[in-house]
Amino acid sequence: MATSARRKAAAGLLAAGMLFSVVACSPAPQDDANAPLEVWARVSGGAAAAYERIFAEYTAQTGVEIDFTAVPELDTQIQALAQQKKLPDVWINDAGSLGNYVAQGFLLPVDPANIDGAENIPQSTWDENLGIDGEIYGVPFSRQAVVTFVRKDWRENLGYDVPKTWDELHELAVAFAEEDPDGNGKDDTYGMIVPGSAQSGYIYRWMNPYILQAGGDALTNNDDGTFSVAFDSAEVREAAEWVQQQFCTEGAIVPGSIGMTTADSSFFETGEAGIYATGIYNLNTFDNAVGAENVEIIPMPEGPAGSTSWAEGEDIYFGAASDRMAEKEQLASFLISETAQRIGMEAGVDVDGAITQAVVRIPVNQNVDAVAVTGDERYQVAVDAYADAVPFPWSINFLPYRQIIADGLNAMMSSCGSDIDAGITQIASDLQAQLETDGIAG
Amino acid sequence: MTAPSTIDIVTAGGRRGGRRIPASVSFRRQLIPWLFLVPGLVLAIVFKFVPMFDGIRMSFLKVQPFLGDEFVGWDNYATVLGDKRFIESIGNTVTIAVFQTVGAVVVAFLLALLMEGSARWLRWTRTAVFLPVVTALAIIGEVWRILLFPSEAGFANRVIGFFGIPPQDFLSDPNQAIWWVVVVGIWTAAPYNMIILLAGLVGIDRTLYEASAMDGVSTWQRLRHIVIPSMRSSFAVVLTLAAIRALRVFTEVYVLTGGGPAGSTEVWMTRTFSLGFDQYKLGVASAASVILLVVTLVLTIGVQWITRRKGNN
Numbered sequence: 001m002a003t004s005a006r007r008k009a010a011a012g013l014l015a016a017g018m019l020f021s022v023v024a025c026s027p028a029p030q031d032d033a034n035a036p037l038e039v040w041a042r043v044s045g046g047a048a049a050a051y052e053r054i055f056a057e058y059t060a061q062t063g064v065e066i067d068f069t070a071v072p073e074l075d076t077q078i079q080a081l082a083q084q085k086k087l088p089d090v091w092i093n094d095a096g097s098l099g100n101y102v103a104q105g106f107l108l109p110v111d112p113a114n115i116d117g118a119e120n121i122p123q124s125t126w127d128e129n130l131g132i133d134g135e136i137y138g139v140p141f142s143r144q145a146v147v148t149f150v151r152k153d154w155r156e157n158l159g160y161d162v163p164k165t166w167d168e169l170h171e172l173a174v175a176f177a178e179e180d181p182d183g184n185g186k187d188d189t190y191g192m193i194v195p196g197s198a199q200s201g202y203i204y205r206w207m208n209p210y211i212l213q214a215g216g217d218a219l220t221n222n223d224d225g226t227f228s229v230a231f232d233s234a235e236v237r238e239a240a241e242w243v244q245q246q247f248c249t250e251g252a253i254v255p256g257s258i259g260m261t262t263a264d265s266s267f268f269e270t271g272e273a274g275i276y277a278t279g280i281y282n283l284n285t286f287d288n289a290v291g292a293e294n295v296e297i298i299p300m301p302e303g304p305a306g307s308t309s310w311a312e313g314e315d316i317y318f319g320a321a322s323d324r325m326a327e328k329e330q331l332a333s334f335l336i337s338e339t340a341q342r343i344g345m346e347a348g349v350d351v352d353g354a355i356t357q358a359v360v361r362i363p364v365n366q367n368v369d370a371v372a373v374t375g376d377e378r379y380q381v382a383v384d385a386y387a388d389a390v391p392f393p394w395s396i397n398f399l400p401y402r403q404i405i406a407d408g409l410n411a412m413m414s415s416c417g418s419d420i421d422a423g424i425t426q427i428a429s430d431l432q433a434q435l436e437t438d439g440i441a442g
Numbered sequence: 443m444t445a446p447s448t449i450d451i452v453t454a455g456g457r458r459g460g461r462r463i464p465a466s467v468s469f470r471r472q473l474i475p476w477l478f479l480v481p482g483l484v485l486a487i488v489f490k491f492v493p494m495f496d497g498i499r500m501s502f503l504k505v506q507p508f509l510g511d512e513f514v515g516w517d518n519y520a521t522v523l524g525d526k527r528f529i530e531s532i533g534n535t536v537t538i539a540v541f542q543t544v545g546a547v548v549v550a551f552l553l554a555l556l557m558e559g560s561a562r563w564l565r566w567t568r569t570a571v572f573l574p575v576v577t578a579l580a581i582i583g584e585v586w587r588i589l590l591f592p593s594e595a596g597f598a599n600r601v602i603g604f605f606g607i608p609p610q611d612f613l614s615d616p617n618q619a620i621w622w623v624v625v626v627g628i629w630t631a632a633p634y635n636m637i638i639l640l641a642g643l644v645g646i647d648r649t650l651y652e653a654s655a656m657d658g659v660s661t662w663q664r665l666r667h668i669v670i671p672s673m674r675s676s677f678a679v680v681l682t683l684a685a686i687r688a689l690r691v692f693t694e695v696y697v698l699t700g701g702g703p704a705g706s707t708e709v710w711m712t713r714t715f716s717l718g719f720d721q722y723k724l725g726v727a728s729a730a731s732v733i734l735l736v737v738t739l740v741l742t743i744g745v746q747w748i749t750r751r752k753g754n755n
Contacts, residue, residue: 075719076719079718079719079722079724082507082508083505083507083724084507085507085508100722104506104508104509104722105506105508105509106508187594188595190593197700197702198700198701198702198705199700199701199702200720254593255591255592255593255596255611255614256591256592256593256611256612256613256614257614258614258702258703259613259614259619259698259699259700259702259703261700264587320508321508399720399721399722400721403716403720403721407527407705410702410703410704410705411616411703411704411705414614414615414616414702414703414704414706415616415704
């Protein structure tokens with residue numbers, strides 16, 4: 001009996017212990033006013049090191065600690081956290097998410113008057129952060145536009161000039177595939193790198209500059225809170241036909257691109273492809289992989305309507321789950337200061353010895369000169385590209401629209417015989433339906 | 443339910459011969475197995491049942507934690523069933539489920555027949571064959587993507603080039619992508635099924651083999667009339683598990699194709715994930731998950747009922 005009783009007691013203890021440990025695992029409440037501000041950014045690996053340097057400098061200057069977490073899948077994590085009515089105090093993510101966050105009530109509005117140095121950010125940049133209710137959400141942190149990277153040594157080996165038009169870009173892509181630009185005697189190189197998957201809207205994000213350069217766009221802002229569909233146009237058709245020509249010319253695009261995300265598309269680094277329309281933030285990585293002298297950034301080759309590029313950016317968002325406004329404003333003031341913007345632009349080395357990506361691409365602080373900070377003339381092309389670039393409408397939740405277009409384009413480009421007209425018409429009608437669902441159809 | 447008998451043995455020492463067991467002891471004896479189950483139950487409740495019931499609750503809400511959830515009745519279900527991409531994804535899901543399940547069970551059965559026995563080399567081979575099961579699906583997907591890289595220099599294209607077949611687009615071709623997803627699914631799932639079927643094979647009464655050998659039956663007859671009927675319950679388990687797994691297929695598709703190209707490999711779960719985490723419609727995504735739960739439940743009960751009825755016959 002005694003043995004049995006002991007056993008029972010032991011089992012009871014074990015069971016109670018299990019229950020207790022589960023309860024103890026629940027996350028601690030977030031609203032501890034003495035805890036350091038919890039800050040997230042959508043970065044991984046090397047880019048996280050850049051943020052860590054910025055926050056270390058902040059702590060050195062102010063004595064205020066920051067609890068920083070690099071979160072590669074930031075939007076998924078934010079969404080999951082929000083289900084528990086929690087959010088980070090501050091997070092840094094795509095400017096394009098602004099409308100989505102506002103629609104879900106995730107953000108506290110920002111009063112630029114309370115941000116030191118707000119006047120160093122151009123008013124036009126502040127205006128980009130207007131929510132649909134007329135309030136400003138998020139402090140601009142970094143801006144950028146898509147630029148075209150080219151393997152300079154390959155181009156020069158083959159005796160081609162810098163491509164200035166779509167046709168010349170196509171010729172160069174084909175030459176990279178067919179004329180053995182790296183001179184290794186093997187047929188192992190391709191022209192353009194294209195993240196062509198519909199996942200996260202990648203194909204549309206890659207193709208949007210070409211749509212803009214043809215004079216097309218997805219939606220027209222009627223400036224009265226409503227939008228109209230602009231996608232079903234001759235201009236978009238022209239861009240789609242040109243892109244399909246690239247997909248259907250052997251070697252002009254890396255094979256299999258239709259299923260690739262940006263994470264799968266490291267062909268520039270591996271020396272397998274030589275043309276990539278992407279963000280300036282890749283510059284350090286590319287330089288490190290193939291040598292800075294072999295990487296050139298060229299102005300966007302002109303399409304039928306010009307060389308407009310597509311603008312993106314990152315904002316500093318104030319989470320609505322905690323107040324602590326003064327602390328958030330103090331941090332944001334530092335992040336837009338010359339010091340922080342400079343640190344964010346510098347290439348560094350992370351703990352594994354890898355070259356880090358710059359987290360500030362085109363500085364929002366107009367007193368910071370990207371070319372002067374980096375000592376790299378190539379930045380000027382990116383600065384110029386941003387000056388002639390158009391963003392997605394940030395004030396609305398653009399994600400469903402981006403996904404509709406990406407799904408449609410992915411289908412269109414997945415086969416060379418696809419009916420482009422029918423595809424574009426279908427996308428336009430889906431966009432119209434989405435505008436109506438969202439109650440912003442004009 | 444082997445737990446009570448184990449406890450009986452453990453507590454037998456306290457019985458003192460054949461005396462009647464007092465009620466309190468009998469109660470304790472019933473309680474103890476439950477205590478042993480507590481760790482598993484707690485984990486199941488916290489990680490399975492609480493999220494499941496939360497999912498069911500969310501499927502009736504417009505989920506917006508910071509603005510207040512709104513009750514929308516059956517609207518989310520109507521949205522799912524009215525979404526043409528969901529409907530299209532059902533076809534792909536069923537195609538993958540049917541071919542992957544059948545393929546994985548057939549391959550597993552062949553593997554089990556080959557791998558039955560106790561020789562040392564068999565043990566080694568069984569471990570090697572089992573490796574896909576213990577490898578992370580994301581890694582399997584990545585390895586297959588490299589094998590199936592659609593350039594002439596890609597591994598698979600070089601292999602088929604050896605036989606004079608022109609280079610294929612594999613995962614980039616909307617017409618074949620889904621079949622490659624099925625192939626990878628079979629490759630991954632077959633070894634797991636094999637283990638269950640091996641257990642079934644080992645359990646077959648040896649004397650049946652000896653008797654049939656005396657009667658001079660062929661290998662095929664032995665398979666047809668002894669092995670397969672004896673393994674009915676193993677097949678039922680494997681088929682049920684494989685069908686459930688195939689219906690909620692997600693990782694393979696997400697890693698291999700992300701649902702593309704042209705939506706040709708989009709399945710129920712990738713569409714659900716996209717609605718939940720690309721478009722943040724968590725209520726609609728929950729409704730889609732609940733529908734999948736109900737379908738899985740009905741299928742499982744159906745398979746159980748059919749096999750039990752056949753077994754009784």
